[in-house]
Amino acid sequence: MIRVLLADDQKLVRVGLRMLCESDPEVEVVGEAGDGREAVRLAAERLPDVILMDLRMPGVDGITATERIMAVRPSSRIVALTTFDDDDHLYPALAAGAFGFLVKDTPPAALLAALRRAMAGEPPFSQVVLERLVRQAVRARREPRAETAPELTWLTGLSPRERDVLAMVGEGLSNRNIADRLHLGVSTVKTYVASLMRKTGTANRIRLAVLAARHSDVRRPEVRHVP
Known part of the structure; x- marks a missing residue:
């Protein structure tokens, strides 16, 4: 059984993710968080195997929540959920300890497969997100480095x-x-x-x-x- 925590400030998104996860008998949703602070608390209480983390949430955002969770549970597998305009958040999320990256419009079957990959220790990522990270890295390469x-x-x-x-x-x-x-x-x-x-x-x-x-x-x- 894969224990999953959902963290997104949009209830409609959480409902959709829960319905998708619960359609798989091997996946159990152990909690929902509407902001980063609640995600940190639930991660400590429910001990999920995988956390689907929205990066932009009010108050404590997903990046800060990822960093706080990783500080106490470094084995946590946090998969960041991104949108097309999240580029400025990708590097910080990676540095905070995000285990994988998926776009929010990932097909249902691919998202369920990503949960299994994360559970098995293989970082899941949408190819488009990897390409965006690479483009950012190329831009950074042109800047002075230490x-x-x-x-x-x-x-x-x-x-x-x-x-x-x-x-x-x-x-x-x-x-x-x-x-x-x-x-x-x-x-x-x-x-x-x-x-x-x-x-x-x-x-x-x-x-x-x-x-x-x-x-x-x-x-x-x-x-x-x-x-």
């Missing part, structure tokens, strides 16, 4: 193929897209992604994509053959 050489030592430890895969993750490509481009099996790409997360110290694919997008020197230089 990284020093020692902080990028992980880059020198990557194989040429790992750099290829990392660069494509940074473009927001799926495992299937990467496999097609590099003529590899999807399982092989998954192995590379897992290795990259370990080597870079990133907790999930979303953070890995953002890291890759922030560094223009990820992809290995093209080999030029001198005639």
Whole structure:
């Protein structure tokens, strides 16, 4: 059974989410919160497995609530629910500890599948949200950064193929897209992604994509053959 907490200031949205969740016999809604403060309280009382968290709520917003919940329950799997104009909230939510990102118009079957992925420890995300995060990372890359050489030592430890895969993750490509481009099996790409997360110290694919997008020197230089 997947225990789910719903946090959204719009009651109609919560009702819709509850009806969807309760249509699955393996999902139990253990509580509803209309603001971030209540979400923090219910997370401590009901101990949900997954929290569907709206980012913009009155009083204590979803980002602050995520940070507070993660401070006391770091194993919490908080999936942020976003809208098309939430871009300014994506990075802060990621930094606060959001485990995954879904757009609010995610199809019902995909949302239920996302709950299962989160429960299994695999961060769920809508591809469009990952692409928005990557675009933000690219913009941030153009701004002055404080990284020093020692902080990028992980880059020198990557194989040429790992750099290829990392660069494509940074473009927001799926495992299937990467496999097609590099003529590899999807399982092989998954192995590379897992290795990259370990080597870079990133907790999930979303953070890995953002890291890759922030560094223009990820992809290995093209080999030029001198005639």
